[in-house]
Amino acid sequence: MDEVEKKKFPQTEAEIKELLQKQDSGDGNEIPSALGVHYDSSTVTMVVTLDLPKEAVGGQTTIITGDEKTVRVPEPKVGHATIIQGRVLKHLASKPVTNHNRITLVNAYAVAAPAKLDNTALTSTKPSVLPRARFDLFYRDWVDYRFRKLEACLKVVRRNVVSDYEAGKGFDQEAFVTKCAEIENYLKKCYDEMECVNNPPYPPPHFHTPYADLP
Template sequence: MPCEDYLTGAHSHDIPPETVDTEIQIILDKLSAKPDFNPNQLFNPDKHLAFKDEYFEETTVLSLADLGIKKTHTKPISGFGATYPFPLLTKEAIDIMKWEAFQKENIAAYARLTNPDFSLKTNRFDFHIGGYVNQGKAPFTESVYAHPRIAKIFSKFIGVDVQTCYNYDTNHVNVALADSSIPIDAPLNTEAESEEGEEKEFDISKVGSILGQHYDSVPIAAVIMWECPKGRGGETVIIKGDEKPLVIPNIAEPGYCTLLQARVVRHIATKPNSNSNRIATVCGYCCAAPEILDTSALTSVRPSILPRSIHDQFYSEWFDFRFKQLQRYLAAGQSKIKKDFERGETFNQLKMIEFCKEAQEYLYDSWKEMECAGNDPYPPALFETPYSEL
């Protein structure tokens, strides 16, 4: 993307009026036509949480070891790999979140078309919406992620306590809309499509994707489905340790959630093979413990790569998050020094050097991928590197 474009709001990637006035209008009309639809409320777990404790047992959970992933390019936050979809939110909750995201003022300010340089087979129906949640533009959505019960459920699956990262990666909406001028849910003629009853091996190079093979830039991705495509396609595909694909089964309905340690598990999100809407939202999570620094990156979210990251807001939020994390880390270290001394322990020089080095690297990692610092080519070679060569 040209520098002057992303510095001034990436308006070359604005959602075309045709899409706003037809496909997006259809979404809003369908919601407002529902007799009991009430967007003016906040998240109430008794009403909006579909999760039941037995899902901890019933949901398929894959560890990194189950996926055969032994080497990773950065430190995993736990041995957790991924879950199959499980019910998290009710349809009413999803309707309100959808209503908030697709408001036309949010679309104008916060939605931008997918960068065609990095996604296969995308067009005016493919875009992202992000950065609007904690700006007072989506009070219900904000209250969902702010509720402690949601982070508690995720923490139990992941095996460590997690928290949301920063606003721009809280509820990043991936949108692939059906073309309203042709029959809805009709199969599309894609090369990756199978004949009825025929199971072809999944071919990564042939399938349309919303974002090609990649790692996410946040440690954990919580993917919540808003609209699920009919038929095949639209799945998340994990690349296992043996470099073979594992298709996460399309058992999801609106409100289902899939958790993925997406910073270390390579994956792709496929496009629907039918003329259906596929709308999924991703929320980034990182370790809640103050003594552990997050492993977030700018790789796939920096403004020159991802047009929905509006430059001034994005970097202000990013550095606010990174500095807060570092302050917590330093405060935890500071309090430990005092306690160790009071207990009469020998001052550990080597440990202190390690501690300081981590803080130094964290600061360096915060800016090294910024456009004016390096602006490395995208996608990076890392996205294609086999696990065994990491």
Template sequence: MDSFCWLSAWFWGSPTSTDKEETFDPKIHLHYSPPEKKITMQDLLLDQTTDTSSVAGTTAFPLLSREGVRAYRRALFQQNVLDQCASSPFPGTLVLRGAHKQSKFIKNFWTHPETMRIVSEAMGVPLDVIMPTEIGHTNIQVEGATISEMTKKLKVEPAVEKVELSPEERAYDPLKDASAIIPWHYDSYPYVCVLMLSETEGMIGGETYIKKGDGTAQKVEGPRIGHAVMLQGSKVQHLAARARGVKERISTITSYRSSVPTVYDSSYMTNIRPYANLNILYPEWTQYRLRKLRDEITHYLETVEKEPELALDRVVLEKLLTEQTEYLRRTSRQMITPEEHQRMLVAYGSAAYYDAPRIWKIVQSLPEFEKLASGADSDRVWMPQSVYWTDLQSSIEAIRLEKSLTSTMGNLIWDKKRQYYMGDELLRQGLNEVFLDWLGASGLWDIYCKLS
């Protein structure tokens, strides 16, 4: 088998070969062992609700065999995948999204019952892939200034070349350095599996840091080649450290939700909208959300059919209807029209989009903040007929009743002395581009820009 793999790697060295890809076979391509440790919410000093997994994440565990890694890379580097799926947010970084539509191997690997059993077992809860577009999202660090330059560097055989690092680079601390790949954040979806497709020996960085309940950070070592880690990313705040010292770093990610009815689905599309094809994303989002709604209603109906007296429990029924109404509202609010999304993104920039929570903290310290924010809301200078004003009033009423609000940062308990503004409401919902638009209408954006 080793000789075959060596010859195969030589023959498949170019990603442009048109030969037929392999068929996924778990007996050949998987090499699974359970994670040595599961990190619990309790370990991290974080609260766990009854409708989430007690597992916050896992240490790295073997998932793909040596043959599996090369078969996955071979499928990933097919010319049709690169042509249809590649984009580059900046030099040295390549993103492949939607590869499952071009490659049966990638789709079958992530959706195979054995793979689904493994990821579900790792998180201690039955999982479903969140939606097709989130299968195998792949991030590639490789040298090159253009997509063409970067794709030419991709080979089926994992690169083993190292990059010489200076003492300063070796001393890199992602908790103090602003160059983390992804700064402190929560994921858009409840659960995620990160699979490594590159050699990591000699690599500096590449770890995940999780923020504990006491404010300290716990490091989770990055996976080696063929290994994976699982994370309940919507419930734990984390950052990804930049990898240094290697010629390539290829990781592929699939996101999940619990398949159990009554288990809260905390999904948002905040992190996804700026780079996704919204005409593909929105239909998939709608279908998965309606399936979840269907499952909740079916579960309730099956319960009361077995125990008819439960249908008289108005508290349970009211809870179901309230939760599903809110679920549908959030489903709709996340789908900002592509035209409006693009207009706002062009006006304020993708950097400001991802930096929106920090920008909000800064503008709150401005002397003019209360006057401008309050005036913008009382006079409705921004989108006066928008449904967001109804959302704002509902949240203000919930705060008055001392209820918590769901948000992209977990449950929100309003403990600030000031008024709750539209800016708070839009960020709570993860509508960063809409928040920036409101900020611009209020006059706070212009003042913030003068500070920069």
């Protein structure tokens, strides 16, 4: 970075503090970020800090709270991790105000119990818009993961229906219909973003919709 570029960033401690306060008291959408306000495609996300120099200020994972305010997750030290409910909380990857590097590793988690279907989504990686050849491995993994979950879930539902009947409990029609609707929705989410006729804009409007206005 040359001297002219350096001057675009705060130089003194007071300037750094002032800029941070200004960012934090304003709209989260205006905070400079490596990845702007978004929901994740995975149920629970762990962000591990791989590189953030000690002298860096800022660079935290920043969450938009229920009242649409911003909160920085403190102490993003190297080797430390932030775990967030990425499908529920809007958040962003803030850039250090001192313009230092911020490198993270992002890992995703979802429910493992076979009877439970997770809420993972294909939001940004989809074959209707991205070059197929580069992402075919991802789609293979996506289908493998989703269908394994589906197979396990179907097996549990079938076994429970049979064993409940054998145990003299009869057939719970309402529970079965509810579960089938859940499975139907899960299957639809496996492919709906892949359909060329369904190519919603990115970022989706709900990334910038206040929580209170969500359907």
